[in-house]
Amino acid sequence: MTAPKPGTTVRGSQTGRPIMAVLDLLGRRWSLRILWELHMSGPSSFRDLQRLCGDISPTVLNTRLAELREAGIIELREKGGYAITGLGLELGAVILQLGDWAERWAGSMEVGGPGEKTGLATKGRNGKKTSRRDS
Amino acid sequence: MTAPKPGTTVRGSQTGRPIMAVLDLLGRRWSLRILWELHMSGPSSFRDLQRLCGDISPTVLNTRLAELREAGIIELREKGGYAITGLGLELGAVILQLGDWAERWAGSMEVGGPGEKTGLATKGRNGKKTSRRDS
């Protein structure tokens, strides 16, 4: 009920071009990560996914899952929980390539990335209880 | 100074695995879109990019550009403005595939997607002045 759809107006675009809806959907926080984890671990329960994503809050997780489901990329099965659909598998192949690219990227960063700066990462409201695992 | 880097703690992950940093970076709003537009239009000025993304606010645009630059995916040239780096080109190839997938996705949505629901899209603070173009 909130997922962008081809043929409609989405964030930053009114032409209805499919790619724009995809970019909007996948550009939302946690979308890519959820898809990645589902691809790596196979069908997972809500709570499993939550843990796989480093104890993401159930609120966003549920929102993203609903969107992804509405887009037909994943589905909720009677048994096994959330799983990638046939359509989603094709998308997954693309996402997997991100993994390969990430490795090359990491390599080139080491030697002498453009930055060389310290590169902080995430802040996190407080240093209290960041997750223990992340798959 | 805010871009996630391989080997560090990023949103939802502490293992330092490159893919996690990539998923964090690309999962931020507008990252994918900016890369897409840059790939489609070639080197572009700040203002061009802003227009290409449907009149995105300069604040986020600048933030994302800085992150992408820090990650070595794009660079700011003396002449021509923002452009994709060699490393970024490889990533771009992956993003381009999203376009192909999007077309197939659109097709399967038409016939009888799982949703069939109305699928709202973006809200936008007010209906005032949504952008006129989107590339």
Next chain:
DNA sequence: GGTTAATACTACAAAATATGTAGCGATACG
């Protein structure tokens, strides 16, 4: 030289999203 027009951003308040924690109703097990 002075004016006008772009461009690249920054400032800042307001609105949208995400986060974290608690908890509810529904099984599942002993």
Next chain:
DNA sequence: CGTATCGCTACATATTTTGTAGTATTAACC
């Protein structure tokens, strides 16, 4: 029954994004 886990909602707080205005710089143009 008592206890556990699961899927997910409520809700207050924190973080991000938006939108708009404005500053500083450079490039014509007259």
